[in-house]
Amino acid sequence: MAGAPPGGRRVITVYGFSPSGNCHKVRLLLEQTGRDYRWVEKRSDDGSTRTLEMLAKNPNGKVPFIELDDGRVLTESNAILHWLAEGTPFLPVDPWQKAQALSWMFFEQYSHEPYIAVARFICGWTSLDSPRRADLPRLRERGRQALAVMERHLSTNPWFTGDAYGIADIALHAYTGVADHGGISLDAYPAVRQWLQRVEATPGFVPMPGPDAAAQALIDQSR
Amino acid sequence: MAGAPPGGRRVITVYGFSPSGNCHKVRLLLEQTGRDYRWVEKRSDDGSTRTLEMLAKNPNGKVPFIELDDGRVLTESNAILHWLAEGTPFLPVDPWQKAQALSWMFFEQYSHEPYIAVARFICGWTSLDSPRRADLPRLRERGRQALAVMERHLSTNPWFTGDAYGIADIALHAYTGVADHGGISLDAYPAVRQWLQRVEATPGFVPMPGPDAAAQALIDQSR
Known part of the structure; x- marks a missing residue:
């Protein structure tokens, strides 16, 4: 359904907590655009998003965020949606x-x-x-x-x-x-x-x- | 400094409360891009943003919002910044x-x-x-x-x-x-x-x- 997606055909890793709506937003758009992605489950109710390893990726200590295969990170669910949707029917051109x-x-x-x-x-x-x-x-x-x-x-x-x-x-x-x-x-x-x-x-x-x-x-x- | 701005050279009306940071954001970008605008002062601490006239423009009852000369309204300070900055040096192309x-x-x-x-x-x-x-x-x-x-x-x-x-x-x-x-x-x-x-x-x-x-x-x- 999507045209050439941002970042080409890189595999995207999503760090998320499945029952979180903010995290599910990202999964839903990835599914509906047919993008490849890998999901790494991180609970947001037990400190798992605030380990040293996780804070090195997102200093704000929250999920979801996405990581590209070159290590670059994008945080904030709606910023992720906007980036993933650019050039697809999920974001208007006007x-x-x-x-x-x-x-x-x-x-x-x-x-x-x-x-x-x-x-x-x-x-x-x-x-x-x-x-x-x-x-x-x-x-x-x-x-x-x-x-x-x-x-x-x-x-x-x-x-x-x-x-x-x-x-x-x-x-x-x-x-x-x-x-x-x-x-x-x-x-x-x-x-x-x-x-x-x-x-x-x-x-x-x-x-x-x-x-x-x-x-x-x-x-x-x-x- | 800006190229051809979104919406052409329309005059933009900003509804805002001057000591509000959310409102001042919009003023600052308009000043720095040299856009024409009209400012309508509305206090956000005394119900002035929740009159029937104001709710007809922004049902969420907040300022800032902008109104174009054809009556179209855009709410949310950061969405306004993003729209105004498109095509200017204030938003990267990448x-x-x-x-x-x-x-x-x-x-x-x-x-x-x-x-x-x-x-x-x-x-x-x-x-x-x-x-x-x-x-x-x-x-x-x-x-x-x-x-x-x-x-x-x-x-x-x-x-x-x-x-x-x-x-x-x-x-x-x-x-x-x-x-x-x-x-x-x-x-x-x-x-x-x-x-x-x-x-x-x-x-x-x-x-x-x-x-x-x-x-x-x-x-x-x-x-």
Whole structure:
């Protein structure tokens, strides 16, 4: 589906934690563009991303990041999506539409992920007595504000990137699709729910792996 | 300095709050590229960005955003920078370096601004008895982590975007230069301090307006 990809036909190594939406974004685009890649699993809840070896690659101590076969590293999920999508149908050519895609991706990282993804992380990957759980009401409220902004856009537009599915949809799908893990219901957002279904029907879509049994048990007790 | 800018020679209207770093980023790039623009001042601490008229332009209720003379709107400070910089010396042509610029801009919005800018906002633009002040120790700690990542990069690189000053520097300068307003000292980050001086010596640099007297008084009482 893709034309000549950035970096030629190099094999890309992704360092990621499979149940992380930020990491899954990268996997989904690689799958949908048919790129070769190698996946190195690194949990982000047990210090594995902050070993000396990992900090030498990403001093910010987070996943995902990608590494090329010459050792060069690119961090930040949405910057990775943008680089991988350049020259493919997943990023529009029109500069204004490209800018809109980036705008939604910054919205995702500033106004959406810090609430919807963090609520999910607290519910599934912290203990039931974690003091972080006191933040959940505020996080859920702010998460719903982000969903309302998405609902408004999707009530008159099928996608976030111009008139076609693309990386802004991939970025926003990641945690919206699992908002209920953090106790945020999508019942009030019908256009968002229909858009999730459209995303999941795109060619080559792969779902994010579910939480493991321990995380699922915590999620079930956090609702 | 710029070539043919995106959108041709249209006049751009910026909606912004002058002492906001996110807003000042846009002004700085417009000044340094010599673009015509009109500035509409909207405070972000008194509901002025969430009126019905403003929400019709940006449903996320934030500034900055830009409006073209045909009414089209682009939100998110770093998406605006990226759009304005395309085809100018402020964004590299090389795809990998472009990706690195975006990576730092996502770092800024996720790992830097929510701590360094928010600590500053709380100190200068909330009352001395605001419950938000309880967050300051955590915000300052996370802000120092972001500065440490920047220090590491700047100890071997003069700029954040390849080998030239560009929009990643503009994005990161905005709140780093006023980190002390939020009670975060730069004493431990000499490479960051030298980089701030290099940024401030670039042609056409304009400083962000200082806080007004009320905000400055709050900042002085928050240290």
